[in-house]
Amino acid sequence: MPVYSLRRMLIRLARLRLLFVFVLVLVLAGGLLAQTNFPPASTAPKNPTKASPVLPNSPDWREPFPPHRMIGNIYYVGSRGLASYLITTPAGHILINANLKSSVPLIRESIEKLGFRFTDVKILLISHAHFDHDGGSAAIKKLTGAKYMVMDGDAQVVESGGKSDFQYGNAPSLWYPAAKVDRVLHDGDKVTLGDTALVAHLTPGHTRGCTTWSLKVSEAGKTYDVVIVGSPNVNPGYKLVNNPRYPEIARDYERGFRVLKSLPCDVFLGAHGNYYGMEAKYAQMPERLKAGGANPYIDPEGYKSYVAEREQTFRSELQKQTAAAK
Numbered sequence: 053m054p055v056y057s058l059r060r061m062l063i064r065l066a067r068l069r070l071l072f073v074f075v076l077v078l079v080l081a082g083g084l085l086a087q088t089n090f091p092p093a094s095t096a097p098k099n100p101t102k103a104s105p106v107l108p109n110s111p112d113w114r115e116p117f118p119p120h121r122m123i124g125n126i127y128y129v130g131s132r133g134l135a136s137y138l139i140t141t142p143a144g145h146i147l148i149n150a151n152l153k154s155s156v157p158l159i160r161e162s163i164e165k166l167g168f169r170f171t172d173v174k175i176l177l178i179s180h181a182h183f184d185h186d187g188g189s190a191a192i193k194k195l196t197g198a199k200y201m202v203m204d205g206d207a208q209v210v211e212s213g214g215k216s217d218f219q220y221g222n223a224p225s226l227w228y229p230a231a232k233v234d235r236v237l238h239d240g241d242k243v244t245l246g247d248t249a250l251v252a253h254l255t256p257g258h259t260r261g262c263t264t265w266s267l268k269v270s271e272a273g274k275t276y277d278v279v280i281v282g283s284p285n286v287n288p289g290y291k292l293v294n295n296p297r298y299p300e301i302a303r304d305y306e307r308g309f310r311v312l313k314s315l316p317c318d319v320f321l322g323a324h325g326n327y328y329g330m331e332a333k334y335a336q337m338p339e340r341l342k343a344g345g346a347n348p349y350i351d352p353e354g355y356k357s358y359v360a361e362r363e364q365t366f367r368s369e370l371q372k373q374t375a376a377a378k
């Protein structure tokens with residue numbers, strides 16, 4: 053083989069290698085992007101049964117965030133990406149969301165930083181039965197002795213450690229330690245501790261027992277309606293049409309939106325801070341309060357537009373899937 057063509061071959065080989073590295077980088081970057089958050093439903097694969105399950109995850113779920121009082125007796129004790137709320141009362145505290153199995157020390161630290169005792173948590177609630185909100189429940193129950201109260205439809209899932217979830221039941225990486233439910237809740241049930249009463253609203257679809265919590269808080273002589281949204285989101289891969297594992301899913305989402313639209317809301321909170329712009333509102337807090345302005349978590353318009361936008365997104369996804377099923 054002449055030296056000339058050997059050189060050309062080597063150059064071609066080097067180019068090919070470069071191309072290979074380039075493609076590899078693209079694939080890796082794509083994978084990382086997919087992990088950072090739930091992509092909007094419109095980017096979900098056309099044929100979810102063929103695609104590998106999209107495993108929801110995000111690095112900010114494990115990142116600490118300053119615990120702080122939000123309004124009245126509601127405190128933020130979650131991570132940057134996973135909301136967890138401590139509602140304090142003279143008779144002990146209510147904790148909403150245990151987050152990941154690995155989140156428990158962080159939640160405990162946040163509660164203690166605020167000057168409260170972790171062991172004073174008497175009642176544990178969740179937004180819905182997914183590993184990023186209930187993975188730490190078994191540990192929190194064990195450490196605090198709190199009573200675990202979960203909506204019917206989700207209660208069975210948390211007691212199976214995620215194995216009976218309609219979407220992720222066969223994804224072992226999304227299973228978590230099973231926890232016994234002490235009280236099964238139904239739509240409209242009240243959870244009361246000390247001077248605080250929460251109402252459990254069934255807003256199903258995202259999970260069968262997805263729960264939106266409402267309560268009233270007082271601050272500076274005024275009373276406010278607080279809504280903690282369970283999740284109105286259609287995850288990638290969710291089948292809204294002809295879903296044998298959850299046939300009534302689309303009707304359930306519709307019911308959920310009806311409930312969300314009917315709730316009076318001054319203070320808008322949710323299972324993830326990004327539903328309501330937690331980080332931005334937290335950052336605004338000192339300036340606003342110094343200027344004598346309103347607490348930034350008071351955001352009735354933000355609630356209305358969030359619910360409207362999410363409903364629109366659900367409806368277009370449903371339309372797309374209905375058309376594809378014809």
Ligand SMILES: [Zn+2]
Pocket residue numbers: 180182258283
């Ligand atoms: Zn979820």
